[in-house]
Amino acid sequence: MTVKKQEQYDVVVCGGGLAGFCAAISAARHGAKTCIIQDRPVFGGNSSSEVCVTPHGAAAFHAYARETGIISELLIEERARNHAPILENGWTNSVWDMTMYDMAMSTPNLSFHLNTSIVSVMKNSDRTISAVVARVANAETEITIAGNIFIDCTGDGIVADQAGCEWRWGSEGIEEFNEPHAPLQASKDTMGNSIHFRAKDMGRPVPFQAPEWAVKHEDPDYFYKQGRPFQSLHGGYWWIEIGVPWNTIYDSENIRHELTRHVHGIWDWIKNKDPEMKHKAANFALDWIGQVPGKRESRRIMGHYFMTEHDPANKTVFPDEIAFGGWFIDLHTPGGLLAPTAEPASAEGYAETSEYAIKSYCGPYGIPLRIMIAKDIDNLMMAGRNVSVTHAALGTVRVMSTTALMGQAVGIAAAYSLKNGIPLSEIPTRGIKEVQQILLRDGCFLPNVSNEDPKDLARRAIVTSSSEAKLVGVGPESRGVSGLKERSKQPDARKAEPLNHRRGQLIAIGEEGLDAVFICLSNPTDGVQLVEAGIYPADHIWDYRVNTGKALATTVLQVPPGVDQWIEWPVQLDHDAGLITGRYVRLDLMANPHVHWYTAGTFEPGHVSSFEMGKGKMRRYGGTLSFRVEPAQSCYGAMNVINGVTRPSKYTNLWRSDPNLPNAQWIQLSWPDEQTISCVELTFPGHLLHEYHVYEPFYRDPQCPRDYSILAWVDEEWAELERIQDNYQRHRKHQLHSQINTTKLRLVIHATNGDPSAAVYEIRCYS
Structure with missing residues (x-):
């Protein structure tokens, strides 16, 4: 007997990878009753401990380009909690899963269903979804989940497909958009799926015998001349990838099996056959082999704008910019392990000055909201690798940290649409300024938008400090x-x-x-x-x-x-x-x-x-x-904290105290007239320069203030409103216990996590 249930929400997010997770968190934080449906037992999608792909993004290629907002909160928290190192791929553990789970559990207005798959979509008109029907694995339970707005973050575009949306598959030919990376002829071929493995140094020789069903590798050219390097004996080889001739959706199980055969065969080559590697790998033993293939590409849902490779390559400035990217145009060879060579960048040894590298390097560039609003369904949005882009453009927007930014943006846009009664299709025009300002206030960065929030009292202040680095x-x-x-x-x-x-x-x-x-x-x-x-x-x-x-x-x-x-x-x-x-x-x-x-x-x-x-x-x-x-x-002045930008871009945008002076250093906002303040929001330095996977276990960025106080000038003396200890997050919002009427507000930094200078990117104040 199947148990049937019904639930009703404002926003229903389908898919719990980083895009879906950030969409659900942001929608819930902004007042929408939200549900997230995930078909796996953990959040995180390809980044989870089931697949173990390290989240990549713009900071891999651009200094100070790391993604902020919800994804930053999560990754900072994971590094502060986790004892394990993070290598290129294959090293995610359950601490990451539980960091996400903790955030989901701690977010008001958010419900979720794990191990739950979308089986059908219900519509109440040709252009409106009324509900999705989901089945809970191992529970004989079917849930009809109704909503006002649906967000498809399934990767494969399952909801959009069942709702009848137009979608694309494969590569556009060069004649359609004249994209430099497009093939001469359009193709249905897609990038493939990957699984990772992990190996452990046992400190003594460990034998390995491959099973009979493993792929037999005998030719060193397959690895050394075809772009399949052994980056680390610990594992995490992204090039263990297969797609064509299989369909990345319908043949996912066949692909998983073939990849498993190849992992055993590759490890057999390393351990027993490679003249050089077998000595280096003598003490290594297989520790884990992933059994959930990580997908790169399948359906791309048509939206109100179709983004081509020319947009990231030329840094198109969009009026509805709500996220940014900066990964290179990374198009893997269809077939993966079955192709003559791996993807071009690897095949040429990741050369930085080759013709391919030059035409593939792009960003940081803005991403428009319109590629995330379905053109055929009025209450459907999408975020992740299923957005409205060409195959070539997908090569850069598909990486997980970029998709997380898209997710946070659509969650905010959905909540804003419901709160203000503006149709989704009109948000890119009627509501975009407000959505952009909300994103910035929530800690995100937009390359072409700065803080212009008229409610931010700090923007009217004169800012001074105890000292200033030069x-x-x-x-x-x-x-x-x-x-x-x-x-x-x-x-x-x-x-x-x-x-x-x-x-x-x-x-x-x-x-x-x-x-x-x-x-x-x-x-x-x-x-x-x-x-x-x-x-x-x-x-x-x-x-x-x-x-x-x-x-x-x-x-x-x-x-x-x-x-x-x-x-x-x-x-x-x-x-x-x-x-x-x-x-x-x-x-x-x-x-x-x-x-x-x-x-x-x-x-x-x-x-x-x-x-x-x-x-x-x-x-x-x-x-x-x-x-x-x-x-x-004098480039680290106090007035930088109200210039509207929270990382280096056109300038340093940072206040730093004189490193030769002891803490506590302070920065002060002063107004000619009394202000009523109930909320103080701070953005600190740190976690911007490099990608997440280079940060060590239990990492707390030295630049980030650890202990600080917020004080207000009340009755001719300084009154302490907040005292924070043991901080390591870069973005903090402090709702004061009661409103304060004051003409001066001071942030005192008593200690950092190691840097001799106190530093702040932005201070905001609200009544």
Whole structure:
């Protein structure tokens, strides 16, 4: 006997991967009675402990481009709680699952059904869904779940398909949109599914015998000449992937079985046949093999806009921007393990200056809401890999951290639509400004939108501070904890690399003018080397144009033989010469492979570097390059906290206290008239520079304030409103116990998680 139940919600989210989870959390937080339906026992989709794909995003290719909002809350919390390291793939454990579960349990207005699959869709008109019918596994229970708005985050577009929406499958031909990555002819082929494995070093020799049904690998060229590298003996090889000739939806079980056969065969090759690897792997034993294939591509649902590869490549500015991306246009070869080679980037050894790398590098770019609103159903949205994009554009928007941003945006848009009675199709025009401001207030970042919230009282304040750091510069000898704790695999460690390509270092400009710059170089030859140098304007930290405009200064530097040499360039630039306070310039050295430019021993906040990859484009380069400036630049001023941007972009956008002074350092907002304040919202630095998987266990970003107080000037003295201890989250909202009438508000940072400077990106105040 099947038990039948009925439930009613404002918003019904189908699919509990990162897109669906963030959609449900955001809708519930904004007052919508929300339900999330997930067909697996855990949240997280491909990121869960069942599949173990590390969430990737824009920060893999762009400094300070890590995704914030709900996904950031989750990943910061996971690193602070988890004892386990995170490698490239295959290393997710149940701490991540439980971090998500904890958030779901702690969110008012949110209900969920795990182990529950959508079996059918009910409609009350041609253009409106009334309910979905779901079946609970192992419970003989069927639930009809009604809602006002439905969000399809199933990946495969199950709800949209059953509701009759138009969708696409496979690759568009080049003649349709003239996309650089499109094939000559349209194709039904898709990227494949992957499973991961994990291996463990046992400290002693461990034998391995493959089962008879394993694939037999005998040819080393299959790995070494066809783009299938052994990144780590611990596992996590994304290229264990199969799609064509199987259908990624209907043949998922066949694909899982074939992938399992290949894992055993690949491990057999490593352990018993590869001349080099078998010695390295002698002490390793298989620890885990995934049995839930992670999908990359299937249905793409048509929305109110169809995003092509040209949009991320050209950084199209959309009026309805609600998320951003920055992964490269990553299109895997159909067939995976059955294809002649793995995907192109791997096949060419992840070259950074090849023709393929140049045309694939993109972002950070904005993503429009319209690709997430179904054109055929009035109350259906979607987020994740099933949004309205071409196959080529999917190559960049499909990664999980990007889909999480899409999910948070559609959840907010759905709640806003219901609260204000605006149809979903009209949100990109009638409600977009409000949705964008809500996203920013909730900790998200939009490349082309800043805080313009008229309710934010802080925007009217005069901001002062106890002290202010100045940019002096950093060198090979510099040490610090700004960004990451030092790890040998990270680009923060001291190194000097030849100038094989043009290289550039951004420098934030204060009010002082720029008399001289100093660059730490080495010349291992016996003679003087000449290096062309220039200082150029830069629109923002991701301005990757080689030619950004007329040079502010140029010279030819003479570098004598020797190491660790600080070469002085007296540039004598002022604002009449083109310097702009509150913007960056880029210090470029042209190619000369006989000269080496040192990376600094630490990362200077907001100061990123790049190198020329070809065809007039730059791309991210390591950490901060070694440079010094005279005079020191006042680029970390207190007024930065109300400029509307919560990470480096056109400027540092950060207040930092003088690192030579002890805590407690403070920053203060003052108004000419008394303000009524009931809520204070803070955005701290940290967790922006690199991707999540490079952060170590139990990580708490040193830049993030640990202990702090919020005080108000009341009755001619400072009254403490809040005192927070042991913080490590970057975005905090404090609802005060009662409203306070005051003309001054002060944030006092008593201790950070390690950085000598107190620092804040944004302070907001609301009545």
